[in-house]
Amino acid sequence: MVSLAGGYTDWKRSGLPTELPRTLDGEKRQRYSRHVLIPEVGEEGQLKLLDSRVLLLGAGGLGSPAALYLAAAGVGRLGIVDDDRVDASNLQRQVLHSTGRLGDWKAESAKRTLEELNPDVEVVPYIERLTSENVERILADGWDVIVDGADNFPTRYLINDAAVWHDIPLVHGSIYRFEGQATVFKPGAGPCYRCLFPQPPPPELAPSCAEGGVLGVLPGIVGSLQASEALKLCLGIGEPLVGRLLLFDALATEFSEVNLRRDPNCPVCGDSPTITEYVDYVEFCSGRPAHA
């Protein structure tokens, strides 16, 4: 039995546990002052961001703006999964990298850029392609939100399944030429990627940006939307794009939205899932008959 008589002073003197409310130090208060001024964020929200951990798939077109804004916002830990090196053809849009970094690992280049932007942020580079073999190890490092800026279907289906099983919100973005899409797959609250697209298109029907091209600024817009959604999820504020797919057309300068619904028959997030462990995602996306 613990007595509260004597108030805080007696409580502390008798060696009982105490906790001082955390506050931002002077330097951080200045750096994040424009966040602290917003009632929906404030000091408490900024402390939350500093404690947040966001995993980014890809340090490319979408990952570049997303990572820059998340780092600037003071998200305390950013994981970056990318097995590629900086190529001259990337620099038209991948603003994390620069001419002097040609040939460097993108994940390392991203770490240098982001830590220079904000030393409060710890950047964890994973110089590897996400696979069924490494996904559990990478997720075991602990992430609150995942930002998907991958460039291929196998990775998108793999991270979808992993996010559902680990109950981690997944901020999806994709781009092609002048058009982009963004949504949030939040397990339990809305559909997953497989509800939206039960199967990938046959490879011959799905040109990539490398084949079809992309306007350099387009990933800047879509990746920034992904960063905005990720920040909202970390802070627990606003209405994230759950159950809504945002479509952006840069040529028409037009945003539109369609509704997404969870499919009760979804093999991964449905009522009676039939896929409960990682599959061969390359085979699943190859157009050959897939097996669960």
Place this chain on the structure above:
Amino acid sequence: MSRVRIPPQLRGEVGGAREVPADGGTVRELLDDLMSRFPALRPQLVEDNEIAPFVNVYVEGEDVRTLDGLDTSVEHGSTVILLPAMAGGL
């Protein structure tokens, strides 16, 4: 007559248009009208007489798979969006 929004991946099949008109009281009739004029769209939209699993069709912002599929009715003047999966991010 409805307006069908053509995604960038499929514009080559319709002569580059971003939007084409199509006629039909149901999604099935509308797609038949569209594919009769642009036959190259068929393998991109239909598989085994159903909407292909890698493409979504939205009528007034709703996925027709959550309505009556190909039998979903389409009001005159509706906006129909065709949306194939898109993987690009880099």
